[in-house]
Amino acid sequence: MAAITVHSPQEAQGEYREMLVRLMTRQFYAETATAEVFGRSIACAPTLREKFLAAEFASEEADHSERLCKLFRELGIDPEEVHRARPSAAQFWSLDLDNWLQIAVFNFTVDRAGSHQIMEYRDSSYLPWAMEMGAVLADEEGHYDNGIENLREFARDKAVFAEFQRVYADMLPVTLKRAFGRPSGIDNDYCVAVGLKRHTTEEIVNNYLAEMLGYMRECGLKFPPLAAFDKIGAELLPSTRAILLSNQ
Numbered sequence: 468m469a470a471i472t473v474h475s476p477q478e479a480q481g482e483y484r485e486m487l488v489r490l491m492t493r494q495f496y497a498e499t500a501t502a503e504v505f506g507r508s509i510a511c512a513p514t515l516r517e518k519f520l521a522a523e524f525a526s527e528e529a530d531h532s533e534r535l536c537k538l539f540r541e542l543g544i545d546p547e548e549v550h551r552a553r554p555s556a557a558q559f560w561s562l563d564l565d566n567w568l569q570i571a572v573f574n575f576t577v578d579r580a581g582s583h584q585i586m587e588y589r590d591s592s593y594l595p596w597a598m599e600m601g602a603v604l605a606d607e608e609g610h611y612d613n614g615i616e617n618l619r620e621f622a623r624d625k626a627v628f629a630e631f632q633r634v635y636a637d638m639l640p641v642t643l644k645r646a647f648g649r650p651s652g653i654d655n656d657y658c659v660a661v662g663l664k665r666h667t668t669e670e671i672v673n674n675y676l677a678e679m680l681g682y683m684r685e686c687g688l689k690f691p692p693l694a695a696f697d698k699i700g701a702e703l704l705p706s707t708r709a710i711l712l713s714n715q
């Protein structure tokens with residue numbers, strides 16, 4: 468299929484529109500659920516500085532959500548209706564929203580997974596969506612900087628870091644499964660063929676893990692064993708397994 472560009476909501480039709488709405492819905496679920504995670508974490512953040520940051524991140528995630536509301540309305544879809552079908556934030560991310568350590572791991576792990584998807588959407592063939600994502604990614608850089616800073620801070624205390632490692636080992640397999648979906652299949656092929664994404668899910672996941680790996684090595688954080696991914700049914704291609712095995 469030749470590369471296409473879709474300039475307006477009216478031009479998005481049929482199978483293309485269906486897939487577009489599916490991907491946007493997934494991002495909308497993630498943005499709105501993440502806004503709630505950060506909003507709630509104001510209460511459990513240990514310092515004033517971290518409370519202010521949590522409030523700032525919550526507001527930014529709400530802005531990301533609003534951008535998607537606008538895109539849904541342009542497509543004739545009621546964002547309230549999309550939102551109503553979303554599971555609760557705690558359920559969606561399998562997270563205890565009142566546990567600061569879990570929030571810190573979430574910030575380093577889950578929030579960044581979303582950014583790697585958004586990098587694809589910024590270059591999407593659906594231009595109205597692509598145009599909104601530059602500002603979103605700029606905010607997300609700040610969120611990840613904070614996630615890395617948290618990781619370094621937790622790494623200074625051996626006992627606390629062991630707990631960080633334990634939570635991370637639970638959270639990463641769920642993230643791979645929930646945030647990226649299946650690494651192969653016809654849906655993936657279709658997204659790449661019509662330019663809704665520019666890379667395969669395999670490449671996106673591997674980029675995400677490779678970026679993370681640099682910071683993990685610096686702090687001594689390890690990937691969970693492959694069995695942890697198999698246990699929850701997170702499908703891994705050989706190239707992804709190799710990255711995970713490189714830091715056990």
Ligand SMILES: [Fe+2]
Nearest residue numbers: 498527528531
């Ligand atoms: Fe976001």
Ligand SMILES: [Fe+2]
Nearest residue numbers: 501578607610
């Ligand atoms: Fe974020």
